[in-house]
Amino acid sequence: MPLTISLLADRPDLVGPMWDMPNSWPEFMRHDPIGGLFYGNVETRFAEFVLVAQDDAGEVVACAYSVPFVLDGGELPDNGWDFVIRNGLLTSLRGQEPDAISAVEIAVRPDHQGTGVSRQMLAAMRDNAARRGFAELVAPVRPTGKTDVHEPMSTYAFRVREDGLPVDPWLRVHVRAGGRIAKVAPRSMVVPGTLAEWREWTGLPFDVTGPVRVPRALTPVSCDVEHGVATYVEPNVWVVHRTGC
Numbered sequence: 001m002p003l004t005i006s007l008l009a010d011r012p013d014l015v016g017p018m019w020d021m022p023n024s025w026p027e028f029m030r031h032d033p034i035g036g037l038f039y040g041n042v043e044t045r046f047a048e049f050v051l052v053a054q055d056d057a058g059e060v061v062a063c064a065y066s067v068p069f070v071l072d073g074g075e076l077p078d079n080g081w082d083f084v085i086r087n088g089l090l091t092s093l094r095g096q097e098p099d100a101i102s103a104v105e106i107a108v109r110p111d112h113q114g115t116g117v118s119r120q121m122l123a124a125m126r127d128n129a130a131r132r133g134f135a136e137l138v139a140p141v142r143p144t145g146k147t148d149v150h151e152p153m154s155t156y157a158f159r160v161r162e163d164g165l166p167v168d169p170w171l172r173v174h175v176r177a178g179g180r181i182a183k184v185a186p187r188s189m190v191v192p193g194t195l196a197e198w199r200e201w202t203g204l205p206f207d208v209t210g211p212v213r214v215p216r217a218l219t220p221v222s223c224d225v226e227h228g229v230a231t232y233v234e235p236n237v238w239v240v241h242r243t244g245c
Contacts (some may be wrong), residue, residue: 003054003061005053007046009047009050009076010050014052014060017059021109023107027202028191033190034189046067047087062121063105066102066129067101068101068132069083070097070098076185078185079187080140080185081104082188084104102139108121118170118173119177122173124176126241127243135243137243138241142218143167143218145167146218147217153184153236154184181237181239182239184237187233188234190234196228208223210222210223218234219234219235
């Protein structure tokens, strides 16, 4: 579908519609304590790295968020999503020159999912990285198909179909777009909470110590009834895109 994709920095009038756009993320993922470091600074620090897509009626139907950070020649970190957000904010606060850029999120309005919008947003994010002089766009990818598969991410991430493409649909989009699967980020996002909070987020009882399978989580949530807490550690998959810069 044809989209008009704009930088938030050029279209500050889209801030309200961007935040108001519905998305399909599970509730527990909205409570990662690191996420606010990015989203709370989008308008003031990262507007040049946010892309907003409108349909032909002018409605916001997708957003793509990325963040520049300092990797300093190091390896892609095990704490993928949390790392790039924390590092990206510190880079900005310190006035450092970033040497890498990472995707943070591509969000598509639920009624437009499955129409190729995410593929267009990924391409636009990569092009924006190239315009800003980054040779690569890295992404701690959340494999969407993993929610239905109970196996370690270390094997799931590298499983392929007969045509050589990943079995996971979102990883497949990245590879088709030229991305290279680099490694697993085993603790990309960590969501801690009290049992009361987890009950509120999921509607599950969280009344037995041990692993709890939560719908749309990539791994079980670790529940500790004695101490009244539960923690979700989400693995992601690092994908590297050359930008052509």
